Amino acid sequence: MSEDSLNKLNELIDLIQKHGKTGARLLFLFKLLKIRVEGEVKRRHPNAIIDEESLNKLCIQIAQELVNIGKDKLTEEDIKKLLSKQMYKNEFKEFIDKGGYNFHE
Amino acid sequence: MHKGRRRNYGRGVKGFYTDERGRVRPITSSRSFKVRINCSPRIPRIRIEEPMLGTIINSVLQQVPIFRELQSAYLVADAVCVNLDLIKKIYSSYQEGNLKRTMEGVGDYVLHNVLSSTQTNIVWLAIKDYIPRRYQNKSFSILSRVMEQVTDEEIKYVRRFLEQAK
Numbered sequence: 001m002s003e004d005s006l007n008k009l010n011e012l013i014d015l016i017q018k019h020g021k022t023g024a025r026l027l028f029l030f031k032l033l034k035i036r037v038e039g040e041v042k043r044r045h046p047n048a049i050i051d052e053e054s055l056n057k058l059c060i061q062i063a064q065e066l067v068n069i070g071k072d073k074l075t076e077e078d079i080k081k082l083l084s085k086q087m088y089k090n091e092f093k094e095f096i097d098k099g100g101y102n103f104h105e
Numbered sequence: 106m107h108k109g110r111r112r113n114y115g116r117g118v119k120g121f122y123t124d125e126r127g128r129v130r131p132i133t134s135s136r137s138f139k140v141r142i143n144c145s146p147r148i149p150r151i152r153i154e155e156p157m158l159g160t161i162i163n164s165v166l167q168q169v170p171i172f173r174e175l176q177s178a179y180l181v182a183d184a185v186c187v188n189l190d191l192i193k194k195i196y197s198s199y200q201e202g203n204l205k206r207t208m209e210g211v212g213d214y215v216l217h218n219v220l221s222s223t224q225t226n227i228v229w230l231a232i233k234d235y236i237p238r239r240y241q242n243k244s245f246s247i248l249s250r251v252m253e254q255v256t257d258e259e260i261k262y263v264r265r266f267l268e269q270a271k
Binding site for chain 2: 007008009011012013014015016017018019020021022023024025026027028029030031032033034035036037040041044045047048049050051054055056057058059060062064066070073074075076079082083086
């Protein structure tokens with residue numbers, strides 16, 4: 001454990017050296033989202049097990065979109081834009097899952 | 106009276122007393138209750154997967170404080186990038202000097218906490234001036250939460266993601 005924490009800052013420095021601002025932004029947004037989502041899941045379903053892989057995937061996708069949208073400064077507008085996009089994506093997915101348009105009716 | 110005969114009083118007898126007529130009466134215990142333990146039905150553990158996680162993420166993104174938090178995280182990330190050399194310098198001098206002494210005789214758990222908070226403080230020391238005052242409190246709490254909770258695996262995951270995206 002102690003080695004982990006010793007290496008953490010080195011890892012972070014390595015990541016930033018390789019990927020610059022994008023790497024740092026992505027990591028911070030990803031982790032922040034993950035913490036918040038985990039907290040929300042625990043609040044809603046204290047007994048639940050979170051599928052770590054899906055959580056990582058979703059959080060990093062959103063973090064990347066935020067990084068892409070935000071460019072130099074992330075504004076409230078950017079986040080709202082992302083949110084509406086995300087909602088649309090989910091609704092569309094739900095619609096497709098339900099079978100999409102039924103032309104045979 | 107009660108020596109040879111065993112009488113059934115219906116309830117447990119704690120003792121005897123003599124009433125005003127001179128009769129020996131039993132002191133019975135109050136009605137006994139069976140202790141019922143009310144077990145709540147066992148809640149099955151749900152596994153939360155993608156579609157449900159998506160909904161939860163949406164609701165998290167809709168919460169008002171998340172705007173400020175995401176903005177602060179962005180600022181912290183930028184500040185870390187700009188001051189990377191300074192962070193490296195402070196960190197290496199700290200490692201050379203204090204760290205080895207600190208490690209001796211300190212338990213793993215304590216060491217982990219000390220190092221996590223030290224790392225947060227090292228980074229904060231370097232980036233503090235770069236962050237606007239109104240964002241400072243939020244930024245520090247985000248930095249400490251992220252630095253303390255992020256794992257090596259997660260940093261590697263982000264790195265792999267970036268390398269694949271190239």
